[in-house]
Amino acid sequence: MALDVLERQASDAPGLDEREFQWTLNFGPQHPATHTTLRLVLTLEGEQIIHAVPDIGFLHSGFEKLGEDLNLNQYVTIVDRMNYTSPLCNEIAWHHVCEKLLGIELTPRCKYIRVIINELMRIQDHLLNIGTCALDLGAFTAFLYAFYQRELIYDLCEHASGQRFHSSFTRVGGLLYDVDDAWIAKLRSFLKGFMKAYNDVTGLLNRNKIFIDRLRGVGVLTKEEAINRSATGPIARASGVLRDVRKDDPYLSYPDFDFQVVAAKEGDCLARYHVRMLEMLESHKIITQAIDNLPSGPVNVDVDGKVVLPDKSSTWRSIEGMIQHFELTMSNRGFKTPVNEVYGAIEGPGGELGFYLVCDGTEKSWRCRTRPPAFYHLAMFPHLIKGHMLSDVVAVLGSLSIIAAELDR
């Protein structure tokens, strides 16, 4: 968008009178605190922000259009690119909705493994958010501790799926591979080491005067505003909205586990930080329960062998497996979908991650709308930052967990 258009909009904001000493400042798209392609046009009066206009859309990725051209299994390679901080959550959300539309009930083992992965991703996402928020506010060591733990989760992803980052691990009706005992052992040792790192980060930040002073009372979101502006996830819970899809609308095997929904009532950046920290503990609790009770059995459902891709060993070593794989991956020969539409959501790390999926009877989706949490959260940014100082921009942005690829699907 042309600079002058945005500048005009920034200064034409209702209730603002044009004054000589107002500045316009472009924050991003290459500012280190904006992480990715995100631009903020700020109107300043001295150091105080009187208006902010977020400008998104720099990626032009067109993920939703691509979804109309790929079948339900292929599109998983696109959805994990929407979220570079916790890609597997998007895959789980996408196939959760596909399975809901097709009416597939997963096997118990698959449900447990997906829960483990979902919670690992939540830890990973929160670590990134806390780490970079701390980094932007000058606490470098906490960032290193958080990122080292993220690396260990990448190792787990690599072990399970063969890919560190964009794993494409889920399939309609199951998973690409089952996990083995070595993976479980690795996960156990991660859980043990994680608690030490968690205590280290807590020790560095929780009573750190600079960190607290930069976050307390900044970017306050009241409960009414949180509901009115469609905030979800940790951001809504930090404002006292006790909604969590894992409890309200249980999916996978979440009803089996004992965990709490973490909430605060202050609604400022500090409350969001605390909610994220405590949520990681709850995730830790869920994973521990899940690996202790991990059911045995297959990971993929077998609905007459017509929906789920056969595992690679049977594709390579048996003629039936090869034919089944061939049939499912040929265009116009894959499984058929109902001519209907469904909205389904999971509790992603950033908030409610939903898909509105419309199918037309073919193996492709007619429309696959993503409901990205970051999109709704960045829309609140002008409201949250108004009246604060320029240096508070990084604190508020860091507490909102903005992911550019999710803003611009």
Next chain:
Amino acid sequence: MTAQEAINKLKEVSGNGSISTSEFRDNTRVHVSKDILMKVLTCLKNDCGFDFLVDITAIDYMGYPTATTDRFAVVYCLLNTSEGSRIVVKTMVNDPDPVLPSSYSLWKGADWPEREVYDMYGIRFEGHPDLRRILMPQEFTSYPLRKDYPLRGMGERHNFPVLTRAEG
């Protein structure tokens, strides 16, 4: 209020014949015409407790197997934050002039999704305070998620105007 109770309430308020409902998996959908859309959304928000706007999106039904004469559907996913029940409100709009009333007056969260629907489908929302493109450049003229827009674009990327440093 659960979705079913909300539907009974809506039928009371807006006359029995004017809304229809459908159910698939656990989704309850209310189909309304666009002239009673605001009435239905207001009733759902203020009287039935569906105070949370989860999402607004649109669907282009051109060429869809069960397509009717109406081309676009705009979908509002709502959530009741005190009970956790959900409802989907669906309304149809049609070419050549797809217009709907804006729900910004009910939810401030409707600001960006309505802009996105406008950007991607060209459906305008009357009463929206700042309806301009959000993902595409302001100069862009077509609507990318419409079914008659080709997957590879219409050559916009290859024909970008060249700006010199002095103009930029």
